[in-house]
Amino acid sequence: MTTLELRDVTKQFDLRSGLKTTKFTAVSHASFTLESGKTVALVGQSGSGKSTIAKMILGLEVPTEGQILIDGKPVDHHGRKADHIFRKTVQMVFQDPYASLNPFHTVEHHIARPMKLHHPGMSNAEVHKRVIELLDRVRLTPGEDFAKRLPGELSGGQRQRVAIARALAPEPSILIADEPVSALDVSIRLGVLNLLARLQREENLGVLYITHDMATARHFSDEIMVMRTGEIVERGPADDVILHPKSEYTKTLIGAAPDPERRLKELMAQRTAA
Amino acid sequence: MTTATNSNAASSAASVNIPTNVLPPVYETDPVLEVDDFCVEYRAEKTVQAVKHVNLKLGRGEVLGLAGESGCGKSTLAYGINRLLKPPAVITSGRVSFNSREGYPIDVRALEGDDLRMFRWEKISMVFQGAMNSLNPVKKIKDQLGDVFTTHRPDMSRKERLDKCGELLERVGVDRNRLNAYPHELSGGMRQRVMIAMAMALDPQVMIMDEPTTALDVVVQREILREITRLKDEFGFAVIFITHDLPLLLEISDRIAVMRKGEIIEMNDAMSLYTNPQQEYTAKLLSSFPSLTGDRGDFIRTGSEDLAEGTSPFATKE
Amino acid sequence: MTTATRTAHAQRKPRKSRADSMLPPMTPKLAVGLTIVVIIAAFAIFVPFFVEDPNKVSDVGMTAPSAQHWLGTTQTGQDVFAQLAYACRGSLFIGLTVGVLAVALSSFFGILGAYVGGATDEAFSLLSNVMLVIPGLPLMIVIASYMPNKSSVLVAGVLALTSWAGPSRVLRGFTMSVRSRDYVLAARVAGEKPWRILFVEIFPNLIPLLASQAMSAIIAAILGEAGLSYLGLGATDSYTWGTMLYYAQNGMALILGAWWWFIPPGLCIALFGAALALINFSVDEIVNPKLKAATRSQIKKWKLEEKAGKAKSDAEYTPSPVPVPVAAKEAVA
Numbered sequence: 001m002t003t004l005e006l007r008d009v010t011k012q013f014d015l016r017s018g019l020k021t022t023k024f025t026a027v028s029h030a031s032f033t034l035e036s037g038k039t040v041a042l043v044g045q046s047g048s049g050k051s052t053i054a055k056m057i058l059g060l061e062v063p064t065e066g067q068i069l070i071d072g073k074p075v076d077h078h079g080r081k082a083d084h085i086f087r088k089t090v091q092m093v094f095q096d097p098y099a100s101l102n103p104f105h106t107v108e109h110h111i112a113r114p115m116k117l118h119h120p121g122m123s124n125a126e127v128h129k130r131v132i133e134l135l136d137r138v139r140l141t142p143g144e145d146f147a148k149r150l151p152g153e154l155s156g157g158q159r160q161r162v163a164i165a166r167a168l169a170p171e172p173s174i175l176i177a178d179e180p181v182s183a184l185d186v187s188i189r190l191g192v193l194n195l196l197a198r199l200q201r202e203e204n205l206g207v208l209y210i211t212h213d214m215a216t217a218r219h220f221s222d223e224i225m226v227m228r229t230g231e232i233v234e235r236g237p238a239d240d241v242i243l244h245p246k247s248e249y250t251k252t253l254i255g256a257a258p259d260p261e262r263r264l265k266e267l268m269a270q271r272t273a274a
Numbered sequence: 275m276t277t278a279t280n281s282n283a284a285s286s287a288a289s290v291n292i293p294t295n296v297l298p299p300v301y302e303t304d305p306v307l308e309v310d311d312f313c314v315e316y317r318a319e320k321t322v323q324a325v326k327h328v329n330l331k332l333g334r335g336e337v338l339g340l341a342g343e344s345g346c347g348k349s350t351l352a353y354g355i356n357r358l359l360k361p362p363a364v365i366t367s368g369r370v371s372f373n374s375r376e377g378y379p380i381d382v383r384a385l386e387g388d389d390l391r392m393f394r395w396e397k398i399s400m401v402f403q404g405a406m407n408s409l410n411p412v413k414k415i416k417d418q419l420g421d422v423f424t425t426h427r428p429d430m431s432r433k434e435r436l437d438k439c440g441e442l443l444e445r446v447g448v449d450r451n452r453l454n455a456y457p458h459e460l461s462g463g464m465r466q467r468v469m470i471a472m473a474m475a476l477d478p479q480v481m482i483m484d485e486p487t488t489a490l491d492v493v494v495q496r497e498i499l500r501e502i503t504r505l506k507d508e509f510g511f512a513v514i515f516i517t518h519d520l521p522l523l524l525e526i527s528d529r530i531a532v533m534r535k536g537e538i539i540e541m542n543d544a545m546s547l548y549t550n551p552q553q554e555y556t557a558k559l560l561s562s563f564p565s566l567t568g569d570r571g572d573f574i575r576t577g578s579e580d581l582a583e584g585t586s587p588f589a590t591k592e
Numbered sequence: 593m594t595t596a597t598r599t600a601h602a603q604r605k606p607r608k609s610r611a612d613s614m615l616p617p618m619t620p621k622l623a624v625g626l627t628i629v630v631i632i633a634a635f636a637i638f639v640p641f642f643v644e645d646p647n648k649v650s651d652v653g654m655t656a657p658s659a660q661h662w663l664g665t666t667q668t669g670q671d672v673f674a675q676l677a678y679a680c681r682g683s684l685f686i687g688l689t690v691g692v693l694a695v696a697l698s699s700f701f702g703i704l705g706a707y708v709g710g711a712t713d714e715a716f717s718l719l720s721n722v723m724l725v726i727p728g729l730p731l732m733i734v735i736a737s738y739m740p741n742k743s744s745v746l747v748a749g750v751l752a753l754t755s756w757a758g759p760s761r762v763l764r765g766f767t768m769s770v771r772s773r774d775y776v777l778a779a780r781v782a783g784e785k786p787w788r789i790l791f792v793e794i795f796p797n798l799i800p801l802l803a804s805q806a807m808s809a810i811i812a813a814i815l816g817e818a819g820l821s822y823l824g825l826g827a828t829d830s831y832t833w834g835t836m837l838y839y840a841q842n843g844m845a846l847i848l849g850a851w852w853w854f855i856p857p858g859l860c861i862a863l864f865g866a867a868l869a870l871i872n873f874s875v876d877e878i879v880n881p882k883l884k885a886a887t888r889s890q891i892k893k894w895k896l897e898e899k900a901g902k903a904k905s906d907a908e909y910t911p912s913p914v915p916v917p918v919a920a921k922e923a924v925a
Contacts, residue, residue: 364894
């Protein structure tokens with residue numbers, strides 16, 4: 001059981017234009033908790049600060065104010081050892097599988113490296129065996145064949161499965177998924193999400209699902225947080241937020257999402273009128 | 275195929291009796307664009323048939339949605355119709371005829387040089403993918419809009435031109451005083467509106483829109499879509515709307531063509547396509563979009579789909 | 593199965609080894625380039641062992657090519673063929689040395705600076721900007737006036753010093769773009785050590801660019817050395833194509849019509865430069881696949897095909913009855 005907590009986290013960037021420097025607040029006083037076995041969706045438009053939160057959790061950006069805690073202890077990226085423990089606990093699936101795999105390295109390299117890093121004692125044969133196992137788990141079979149391939153020889157969906165396998169390699173307890181399917185073709189999106197959900201259940205992961213898609217947020221997660229210009233404006237159980245939104249902004253977002261049922265009703269009404 | 279959608283769709287189709295249309299549809303009686311046996315190949319190291327024997331008709335004032343995933347040839351088809359393809363793309367066969375509202379047909383593939391240039395923006399205009407980033411950053415909006423008129427209406431006076439540009443901006447819901455703005459002073463949605471204004475400048479009869487809202491936020495996307503629908507009703511142009519977002523197409527189009535591997539595998543009016551898809555692929559595409567308020571897609575959370583592995587299109591690998 | 597899927601399938605067939613993807617595909621351009629380079633390199637390596645001393649003066653004077661002297665002799669009766677063999681060796685030595693040094697320097701300052709960032713990057717970039725504006729030729733003239741005897745190593749050193757700055761800036765930009773790619777972030781998230789990220793994740797992606805830069809550096813060095821030598825500022829301890837031209841000029845080969853003296857080194861420079869440029873085109877196509885362009889004749893052929901296709905479609909076209917899509921038919925019915 002692991003909990004990741006953001007306590008009143010704020011991130012400001014300096015915007016330089018000429019000699020003037022202005023502060024831009026990307027995230028303002030965000031607080032929430034992620035725990036094993038739960039999926040939380042972070043929903044918002046581009047520029048709302050969702051990705052900045054992900055980067056701060058992963059230590060790629062440093063919060064201007066506030067704290068990030070794992071199991072109640074503040075995260076420490078200083079020093080090899082502390083950072084190492086953190087890396088083993090929190091992993092990430094990136095948005096664009098075309099950018100997140102190194103075109104020069106094979107699939108096996110991508111998955112074996114994190115494994116070796118976090119289990120230095122493992123023999124090469126053992127690592128190889130586990131790589132194949134992981135590939136099987138993300139439904140890339142035969143694993144032996146996929147392990148040898150280069151990213152350039154995989155489709156978008158297959159690449160994202162490799163990226164998921166890589167994130168799972170250190171056996172993390174928290175997984176950050178930053179728009180994991182928005183760069184994929186529509187017909188395979190649900191398949192990848194479904195896989196993520198299954199792995200989440202099997203490994204009892206705590207998942208932060210960052211997205212702009214309200215519909216998948218609702219079906220994929222237990223809780224939804226809606227973010228607007230750096231602030232979390234609404235949070236609650238997934239169905240409550242989508243079906244009975246309280247904040248005006250959430251209502252706008254939901255109203256803007258395409259909903260064929262709505263059109264169907266309109267058309268029906270038209271035809272009956274005619 | 276036993277997905278949630280299908281049963282859902284079947285039930286809604288059964289419960290409502292759709293009145294059959296007695297009048298022949300507008301794409302038969304008054305087509306503005308007829309495409310016949312259209313084929314495009316890409317001559318790379320290996321020849322790839324990007325568009326295969328496509329037939330379609332676009333009615334005057336109709337919105338035709340062209341849906342498909344990346345690489346299915348939907349953009350190639352649209353660019354091919356407008357003769358915008360460059361080598362190594364080769365149009366190997368097909369006819370494209372454009373029936374102008376003045377009552378004469380144009381054989382699009384026979385056009386050359388100046389005729390083709392005039393045809394392109396006057397009769398069929400385009401809003402490209404990511405178009406809002408294709409505005410020239412160092413030219414004012416009025417100059418970029420005005421360029422269309424200096425090229426196509428050289429007789430127009432400066433004053434007239436400026437008036438016309440202002441009018442165009444107002445049409446797409448941007449204030450006239452933005453004429454003096456530079457592109458970077460406008461938001462993404464506003465820039466996209468400017469691009470639509472530019473496409474409307476010469477009062478075209480067909481507008482081809484290639485993923486015009488993909489790069490925009492949902493809220494802005496919604497506004498732009500409303501704008502397009504309103505303008506279409508007001509000015510009577512037909513629209514070919516290209517996107518991978520099927521729910522979006524279902525909302526705005528009259529008919530939808532689903533493309534896969536260069537072929538149109540299914541074409542039907544939006545409602546029939548949604549309630550009664552004929553092709554398995556169409557059904558799969560439809561079910562790829564979880565319903566926002568309904569139950570479709572909830573298998574992700576419950577894991578119920580996993581139980582019936584093998585029957586589900588998502589449990590198996592691609 | 594349709595054609596499109598078949599071709600897609602063929603393209604996705606797994607390649608045999610990782611190295612394959614780094615090598616440019618064999619094209620006529622590449623083949624010609626490689627052949628010329630191999631011939632000239634082999635000539636430079638082996639032939640000097642079999643020819644007479646290029647400095648040996650004889651009393652035959654300037655003679656045209658003959659069975660004894662394949663490329664004739666110079667004013668002082670030295671064998672031009674022997675000189676050419678040694679000159680090839682000298683020029684290639686300088687070219688290679690400069691290539692290696694320039695790539696090493698530009699990688700160090702460009703890649704490392706961009707990767708480390710911050711003050712190091714600022715300092716490195718300032719240094720490369722300063723070096724960029726120091727022109728090689730005047731620097732060489734200054735050095736030449738201080739040193740009466742210049743070894744080819746010294747010449748190579750000066751050429752390398754004045755040629756790394758440009759490529760270093762290109763590398764810096766490219767490294768910065770690679771550094772911010774998601775796969776590098778992913779390696780950081782996985783907990784890789786910084787030096788490993790640099791050498792294992794970033795560096796391999798720079799290899800095609802480095803290869804292309806090395807080639808350009810070699811061409812520039814050989815031409816630069818020829819230019820310096822022609823002005824009499826080149827190495828004094830060895831023959832190069834440039835020094836040969838310099839002596840030919842001094843010996844009034846041009847006026848006396850002794851073509852065998854100046855044409856061979858000139859031709860060697862031109863051929864070698866062209867060959868490296870041809871190889872470079874192929875390498876560039878890996879770095880930037882957009883450069884692969886169709887030839888004019890191909891485009892012409894395609895245009896004709898399009899015309900023929902149109903004529904055929906027009907002939908087959910019957911305006912009515914119009915084929916209605918099956919789905920639409922069903923909907924109406």
